[in-house]
Amino acid sequence: MNPIERISVYYDQFSIAERKTCNLIIEDPQTVIDNPIAEAAKIYDVSTSSLLRVAKRMEYKGYSEFRYALKDWIKEDKNTHNSSNIIHIIESYKSNLDKMYSYIDEKQIIDFISEFPNSRVFTIGMGNSSLPAQQLTYFLFSTGLWSSTIMDSVQLKYLENCLSKDDLLIFFSVSGSVGSYKEIIEYCKENNIRTAMVTMNDSEYLKKSVTYYFLLPMLSIYNPNNNKNFHRIDNRSIFNIFIEILISFYTPQ
CATH class of the missing domain: 1.10.10.10 (Winged helix-like DNA-binding domain superfamily/Winged helix DNA-binding domain)
Structure with a gap:
């Protein structure tokens, strides 16, 4: 990175x-x-x-x-500062889509999807990351699978009181914030509860701490022409594409 x-x-x-x-x-x-x-x-x-x-x-x-x-x-x-806004944004998305070929492992996706039918699935995302978490829940509902989305820190704090070994927790986080999720991830690790992290942060801690780790390419901040304010291209579309790929491998039982 x-x-x-x-x-x-x-x-x-x-x-x-x-x-x-x-x-x-x-x-x-x-x-x-x-x-x-x-x-x-x-x-x-x-x-x-x-x-x-x-x-x-x-x-x-x-x-x-x-x-x-x-x-x-x-x-x-x-050429970071020389292209127009339109070219920069479109090229950023195109570049990231090309990168996704090397980021996504089909065997890992298939292994992960096989967990869904026998699991109680929780999709977890805070702030902007709550939207892809909700999106995955909607997709799972459409295939006949139960899921629940956790979107705030209070829900997350008390979630461990409700968990069992049949559960699967799927976290969406651009930054892979260890501060936000470390406590629940450590709890799940200690109690053999499966977890997955979908993130743009190449974190050694997360790789070792979750059951499934999916790293996706990051869309960068850039400086729009004639503008002193920096623009961060929204990464949720990359999450949504990943979700589309994920669900395409699932066949309802």
Whole structure:
């Protein structure tokens, strides 16, 4: 995952000050590439701690690792700021759809789908991720399978009181937020309750902690022409395409 994709993954979790720093980096990544942290902070007019905090929040070991990652990325994506909004958005979707061929494992999908008929399925998503969670529930209903969607932190907090070994929990999260889901995932792991995570975050913790892990390609933040506000392309469409693929493999019993 390149640095701009990582910014996209964690963007909603950043503070206002951290988002300001991220926006400056996206608009002018060369400042980080060409300068040590003190000089870059001076040029951006932010604190060195803000730059370091952003790098670490994105799971880089420090500023230097982030700096080298940006340098590698800039070589591959020289046209990021030159295309029109229309071209950039359409090309972003096209590129991600092409990437999905290599992200999705058909055997894993088939193994996962085989769990559905004998499970009580909970689809889980917070905020914008609640919409694909609901979408999967509707699809399951249409095939005659029961499902329930969990969409807020209060429901999630008390969910473990209702779970059994026949349950299957399916999480949708762009960021794969460990903070939001760690407690329930750990509970399920300890009690042999199956879990699945559908996310854009390439997280080693999640890979080891859930039964099924589905990584999907991320649509990045970009800077619209003649506009100081940065635009995050909506990733829910990628979730919905994944759900379409998932359900296409299910044959009602």
